[in-house]
Amino acid sequence: MKEVQTNELQKLLNSFANKDVYIHLETTNGAYATHFDEKVFNAGAFIRNAKIRYELAKIIEDSPHRVGLKMEHGWVYAQGITHYELDEQGRLLMAGLDYTGKLAVALEISETPFSY
């Protein structure tokens, strides 16, 4: 993955529009957040291989970036995106890596299902 270049990432997001795609969306503080600091309210969400179709995708210039996908009946968005790549299987992998290199958020889009 490399640091976000909004023009290039916007083009990649556009390339998946109006297609049935599988998404992976994840936010996390890590399972140990409360163990290391009891004041942390630990929350996160995870969905993998949800099949969606979006008509519009937008990445916002602010860094770390926000990425939103508009669907016929709703929305998907991720906040904190810093890195991305189109992997060798043609999947668009986006991630928000914090200052210590830990994943805080991930949004991935693929025309084929991700592994289990």
Add this chain to the structure above:
Amino acid sequence: MSLQPQRQILVVFPHPDDEAFSSAGTIRLYRNAGVPVTYACLTLGEMGRNLGNPPFATRESLPEIRRKELKDACEVMGIEDLRMMGLRDKTVEFEDDEKMVKLVTDLIDELNPSLIFTFYPGYAVHPDHEATARAVMEAVRRMKPENRPTVYACAFANNTVAEIGEPNVVIDVSSVKQEKVKALQAHASQTAWMIEESTKRVEEGRPMSDSWLHYEKFYQYHFED
């Protein structure tokens, strides 16, 4: 305390590296004594957060990296029978409870272990650790008392010592400290960060005791009938 003789050991943890932190030295000592060890590792740690910045991995490439690290760590520990059980990181607690018990029961039936290493339920912090511990303890609890293997359980929740006291099994692993360090280093995607943190602590004048590399501590789990 000296090692109790064993016939066969079964290690059940959910994540590659759980074994290195908790019991690599003790496992190495038993392997040196010729005791067969089977390690059932439930997931590949697919949800590990450390990808680096700049990143060395993606969410999708991490599992293969950790599979290789796990194999390398097993080689260092002398584990010849590694079973990767194919569950997904952070989902173990959501699996069907009976399926989880059966997974452990099937391993026990096949291997007839005299000693099992796993986590201590209620004091294992990570939801996958807790779910693993519950499944192992339930599988063993259902056995006839005279047939039950000994279970060495790892506990590291902040309230552990206050509530269940000090570990009652303390193994001196000084003689295999290098192997324990190598097993930890094999899990580089997870431990490089930690080793860096330790270095930082030392630089800040807060040296970390390496006593945790000399002793591995467990609770021999007591089953109510």
